[in-house]
Amino acid sequence: MSRRKQASALDRALAERVAGVGRWLSAYLDNPDEGAIHGVRIAIRRLEAAYHLYPESAQTPASKGYMRRLRAFFRQNGEVRDCDVLREKLLGRGLSGDDALLIKLGERRARHLADAVRQAPPLLALDEVRTVSSAPDPLPRYLHRVRKLASRFLDKRPAVIRHESDAEDVHAMRKAAKKLYYTLELELESVSEHLLETIKQFHRLSGSLHDSDVAIAFLHDNRRRSGKALLKAERRQRHETCTELQRLLSEEDWEGMLAFP
Numbered sequence: 001m002s003r004r005k006q007a008s009a010l011d012r013a014l015a016e017r018v019a020g021v022g023r024w025l026s027a028y029l030d031n032p033d034e035g036a037i038h039g040v041r042i043a044i045r046r047l048e049a050a051y052h053l054y055p056e057s058a059q060t061p062a063s064k065g066y067m068r069r070l071r072a073f074f075r076q077n078g079e080v081r082d083c084d085v086l087r088e089k090l091l092g093r094g095l096s097g098d099d100a101l102l103i104k105l106g107e108r109r110a111r112h113l114a115d116a117v118r119q120a121p122p123l124l125a126l127d128e129v130r131t132v133s134s135a136p137d138p139l140p141r142y143l144h145r146v147r148k149l150a151s152r153f154l155d156k157r158p159a160v161i162r163h164e165s166d167a168e169d170v171h172a173m174r175k176a177a178k179k180l181y182y183t184l185e186l187e188l189e190s191v192s193e194h195l196l197e198t199i200k201q202f203h204r205l206s207g208s209l210h211d212s213d214v215a216i217a218f219l220h221d222n223r224r225r226s227g228k229a230l231l232k233a234e235r236r237q238r239h240e241t242c243t244e245l246q247r248l249l250s251e252e253d254w255e256g257m258l259a260f261p
Helices: 005-028 034-051 061-090 099-118 126-131 140-162 169-185 193-221 221-252
Strands: none
Touching: 005 126, 005 140, 034 061, 034 169, 061 099, 061 126, 061 193, 126 140, 140 169, 140 221, 169 193, 193 221
């Protein structure tokens, strides 16, 4: 693909991803349910991946400010999403909707959601993102970004394979993997389907591990109400998920798959 075609492809991808954020923000404002929260968070991740391929000189103060506000909105909805996942976990472990733990969790969700919903309407001013100027030669920046994210992912891999309890390292790998996936998805260079599918598998397992860590922290903070059984069950599930994650990190040739030119 020529430089001009790569630049045009990136500009089209940015426009498509801006439009995607707009659609999901509108759906979110209509009904901020689990589906809308999930959809708008993915749309934001995809937009960020494209935006970061534009050089600093192409970005404007308006676009930078918008992306900062979008990121804050993303984080606030992450708190809501964690409450939703935790609620499903607790209901799945036999608690009823009127249990004191679930009432407390519902109050926490309501606070985070109210804050997030207040942030949403100004974010529909998507023209601020469109003020970035075209990237003349995006491939070097694309490859640099991919290598950087792959390096962050691989740097933490040995520690995660060795130590089951190292949540911070798993979180760092998970952040790098998500950014890497949505960057590779732009396909300015050819990418194997196997790599994308394997990263998605890592997303699933590391996401489950994150959910267990959120549940364990909540149950530990509320152990007088939750008792030992729920905490023990969640720790057992975390161990099983971590074993599967460590197997994926050990058996796949990550260095080979992430060896970009």
